[in-house]
Amino acid sequence: MRASDTLSWVKHAVLAQRSRNFLTVLGFAIGISAVTLLAAVGDSLKQYVLSEFTQFGSNIIGVTPGKSDTMGITGILRTNRGITLGDAQSLLTLNEVTGVVPVVAGTAEIKYRNLTRATELVGVSHFAAKAWKLEVAQGQFLPEDHFTHPRAFVVLGSKLHHELFGDYTALGESIRIAGHRFTIVGVLAPKGQFLGMDLDEMAYIPAAKGLSMFNRTSLMEIDLLYSPSLESAYMAGKIREHLIRRHGVEDFTIVTQDQMLDTLDGILNTIRFAGIAIGSISLLVGSVGIYSILTISLWQRRNEVGLLRALGMQQSLLIRLFLAEAIFIALMGGSVGLIVLALVQVTLSTFMPQLPALLTLYSASLGIGVSIFIGALAGAEPAFKASRLPPIAALRAQ
Amino acid sequence: MTINDNIAFNAQLLIRHRWRTTLLMLCVAMGVSAVVLLVSVGESARLYVAREFSMLGSNLLIILPGKKQTSGGGIPFYGTTTRDLTLQDAASIRQLSGVDSVAPVIAGTANASVGARSKNVMVLGSTLDFLKARQLSIAMGASLPDDAESVSRNVVLIGSNLAQELFAPHNPLGKMLTIDDYRFRVAGVLAIRGESLGLDMRDAVILPVKTSERLFNSFSLFRILISLNGLTDEKTVISDIYALIKKRHQGEEDITIVTQQSMMQAFNNIMVTLTTIVGLLGSVSLVVAGILIMNLSLISVQQRRTEIGLLKALGASQHVVLTLFISESIILVMLASAIGLGFTQVLLLLANYWWPTLSFSTPLWAYLSAVCVALLTAVLFSYLPAKQAASISPVEALRK
Numbered sequence: 015m016r017a018s019d020t021l022s023w024v025k026h027a028v029l030a031q032r033s034r035n036f037l038t039v040l041g042f043a044i045g046i047s048a049v050t051l052l053a054a055v056g057d058s059l060k061q062y063v064l065s066e067f068t069q070f071g072s073n074i075i076g077v078t079p080g081k082s083d084t085m086g087i088t089g090i091l092r093t094n095r096g097i098t099l100g101d102a103q104s105l106l107t108l109n110e111v112t113g114v115v116p117v118v119a120g121t122a123e124i125k126y127r128n129l130t131r132a133t134e135l136v137g138v139s140h141f142a143a144k145a146w147k148l149e150v151a152q153g154q155f156l157p158e159d160h161f162t163h164p165r166a167f168v169v170l171g172s173k174l175h176h177e178l179f180g181d182y183t184a185l186g187e188s189i190r191i192a193g194h195r196f197t198i199v200g201v202l203a204p205k206g207q208f209l210g211m212d213l214d215e216m217a218y219i220p221a222a223k224g225l226s227m228f229n230r231t232s233l234m235e236i237d238l239l240y241s242p243s244l245e246s247a248y249m250a251g252k253i254r255e256h257l258i259r260r261h262g263v264e265d266f267t268i269v270t271q272d273q274m275l276d277t278l279d280g281i282l283n284t285i286r287f288a289g290i291a292i293g294s295i296s297l298l299v300g301s302v303g304i305y306s307i308l309t310i311s312l313w314q315r316r317n318e319v320g321l322l323r324a325l326g327m328q329q330s331l332l333i334r335l336f337l338a339e340a341i342f343i344a345l346m347g348g349s350v351g352l353i354v355l356a357l358v359q360v361t362l363s364t365f366m367p368q369l370p371a372l373l374t375l376y377s378a379s380l381g382i383g384v385s386i387f388i389g390a391l392a393g394a395e396p397a398f399k400a401s402r403l404p405p406i407a408a409l410r411a412q
Numbered sequence: 413m414t415i416n417d418n419i420a421f422n423a424q425l426l427i428r429h430r431w432r433t434t435l436l437m438l439c440v441a442m443g444v445s446a447v448v449l450l451v452s453v454g455e456s457a458r459l460y461v462a463r464e465f466s467m468l469g470s471n472l473l474i475i476l477p478g479k480k481q482t483s484g485g486g487i488p489f490y491g492t493t494t495r496d497l498t499l500q501d502a503a504s505i506r507q508l509s510g511v512d513s514v515a516p517v518i519a520g521t522a523n524a525s526v527g528a529r530s531k532n533v534m535v536l537g538s539t540l541d542f543l544k545a546r547q548l549s550i551a552m553g554a555s556l557p558d559d560a561e562s563v564s565r566n567v568v569l570i571g572s573n574l575a576q577e578l579f580a581p582h583n584p585l586g587k588m589l590t591i592d593d594y595r596f597r598v599a600g601v602l603a604i605r606g607e608s609l610g611l612d613m614r615d616a617v618i619l620p621v622k623t624s625e626r627l628f629n630s631f632s633l634f635r636i637l638i639s640l641n642g643l644t645d646e647k648t649v650i651s652d653i654y655a656l657i658k659k660r661h662q663g664e665e666d667i668t669i670v671t672q673q674s675m676m677q678a679f680n681n682i683m684v685t686l687t688t689i690v691g692l693l694g695s696v697s698l699v700v701a702g703i704l705i706m707n708l709s710l711i712s713v714q715q716r717r718t719e720i721g722l723l724k725a726l727g728a729s730q731h732v733v734l735t736l737f738i739s740e741s742i743i744l745v746m747l748a749s750a751i752g753l754g755f756t757q758v759l760l761l762l763a764n765y766w767w768p769t770l771s772f773s774t775p776l777w778a779y780l781s782a783v784c785v786a787l788l789t790a791v792l793f794s795y796l797p798a799k800q801a802a803s804i805s806p807v808e809a810l811r812k
Contacts, residue, residue: 033710034707034710037706038707041700041703048696091519091521092518092628092630093520094520094592094628095522095523118492119490120478120493121488121493123664123666131481133480191494228494229632230630263523265523292450292693292694296697296699296700298697299443299704302435302438303707306704
């Protein structure tokens with residue numbers, strides 16, 4: 015039997031029972047679109063989060079004070095064994111390190127003439143612009159000053175600039191941060207949010223100034239960049255060795271980009287898996303639908319099958335025909351499901367343009383693949399049963 | 413036709429088509445139990461956290477140093493700002509009417525060691541009121557001294573885990589513990605309460621707040637917990653506190669006050685939304701099951717044309733036939749729902765047996781809504797086939 019014959023046989027079998035096959039396809043389509051939709055949502059969530067975290071490049075390592083065997087939020091707590099500016103500066107002596115960003119953050123009131131804005135103040139070094147990929151819209155970022163004795167310069171986030179200065183230029187103006195005078199050397203380009211923090215609302219000052227204003231000795235974190243050709247584990251070992259030499263004990267935590275991505279990956283995969291599991295309940299019900307309809311169809315087409323057998327058709331061919339019918343119905347369902355998904359995508363993207371793509375090559379191939387698999391699975395039993403019908407009994411059944 | 417007749421008629425039918433009935437019931441039962449299970453997991457998680465919150469008392473305020481005026485809102489959880497919130501601020505807040513107790517907190521990390529054993533621990537400097545506000549009790553020994561806010565005594569309360577790790581097999585009471593080069597006498601051991609809202613007290617130490625000022629060489633409080641006595645309106649107290657701090661901090665209102673209530677509300681909203689979404693996603697499977705019901709009913713109508721023709725020839729009205737077909741689906745769905753709910757109950761019982769802390773419980777509305785949605789789909793999706801059956805002309809059906 016040629017492929018085209020098989021196709022036309024399947025076409026006639028399916029079209030003969032239009033209404034019931036339509037309903038079967040509809041039920042299966044809902045199941046498929048539920049699974050692919052949830053898988054796609056989980057997937058784009060993962061992509062989104064990972065891209066948020068990898069936007070700073072993969073060769074970045076974070077060092078936080080405190081050994082995190084007991085807690086998670088160590089950087090912001092008080093400690094007598096913190097990480098100092100001296101530590102940050104000494105890390106620069108490692109050959110592999112291309113730059114360090116000491117980080118200390120908190121809130122402060124920023125005043126310009128009679129305007130006041132309470133916002134987040136971050137103490138960093140000149141290298142932050144490179145490490146965090148901050149783009150400067152006006153002026154420059156913090157200059158490369160002495161680590162412990164920097165000049166009182168400040169760089170404003172775009173929104174903060176707009177709130178204090180409107181459309182006027184701010185370069186060279188003086189603002190007061192908690193009573194101290196800072197000179198504005200630059201304004202950043204809009205960057206958006208990161209982990210719920212609005213980066214455009216922040217003001218960036220030298221870390222040493224930040225430490226003294228917040229009356230702290232310990233930094234909250236050191237971010238450092240290393241040559242991209244090196245292994246992160248090797249680099250982490252180097253830094254650990256260096257800091258233990260300075261501190262005597264390991265009272266800090268090193269998190270490499272790879273470790274962080276691993277953790278995130280685990281969490282996000284769990285979410286994605288849960289989504290797929292919820293969607294597949296519908297798919298399961300839809301598959302039972304295909305199975306029951308095929309079984310009923312077969313029962314109603316006993317004589318046809320008997321006739322085919324009596325005319326000498328092989329069992330294997332019969333199995334293939336029924337399987338083809340099952341897979342065809344499932345594929346129809348899958349395609350309709352994907353079309354629904356595409357429609358959802360189009361509708362949603364008019365309201366939320368920044369939404370990532372739901373209908374991707376991955377979700378489409380997932381939907382089609384699952385359809386074929388389930389079609390074969392649901393059709394297997396009826397097909398096998400059909401092939402086993404004795405021709406006499408089947409013909410007599412009229 | 414009485415209801416009894418109706419049930420007897422349909423029971424016969426369902427039994428005759430055993431195979432089909434089983435498949436349909438399986439689908440509906442799966443849908444119903446999926447909805448109930450998903451909703452009850454969401455609800456249990458919500459209730460678990462709500463219980464944790466309510467244990468802390470509903471009239472609790474939390475003051476954080478610092479303020480953010482950003483459009484996105486967000487609380488300054490860093491607790492780092494340019495002007496310290498101090499013990500004196502806390503003491504002045506205590507004078508306000510409507511305030512029952514004030515617990516200043518200094519939080520930090522330090523190395524705690526006994527002999528050769530050492531561990532990195534969370535250090536909380538506070539007062540007796542903190543223990544009361546966080547519902548912490550003492551398993552053995554004494555609590556913090558009454559003058560924790562004014563006198564810097566070297567006594568410490570330790571978490572249960574820490575007592576084990578640093579002192580076992582000895583009794584820790586009265587022993588010396590070194591925290592970052594200062595020596596402390598262990599006054600008491602905290603009772604096990606496990607993780608309370610993300611703060612693991614089993615590995616923490618609690619000192620008098622005055623002592624922690626000295627330990628960390630800082631006067632800056634991390635948080636102030638305030639419980640209200642309920643005599644003055646919460647809003648009034650909050651604005652009073654803002655006004656007081658503004659006066660004390662040279663005209664700057666540089667704190668943020670969060671109420672326990674609002675935190676719980678925010679959390680509740682998130683959880684309810686999540687549970688609803690998940691429940692709705694689960695009920696998609698019920699819709700798919702409904703389509704299957706419709707499909708099989710259509711086939712059944714096709715097969716039973718003669719029977720229906722006979723019924724109508726004997727005087728059954730369109731209405732009776734319609735009722736018969738719809739009630740067939742309803743009976744099936746009710747049976748299936750019962751099976752589904754029974755299955756869910758078994759699963760939840762097992763879950764409760766394995767994870768007793770979460771105590772899974774299903775709200776009544778989850779059962780009701782799952783069954784209602786199932787019944788609704790049954791009626792909706794069997795209406796069309798039933799309509800078709802009812803409109804069969806008896807003469808034509810019988811002539812065949």
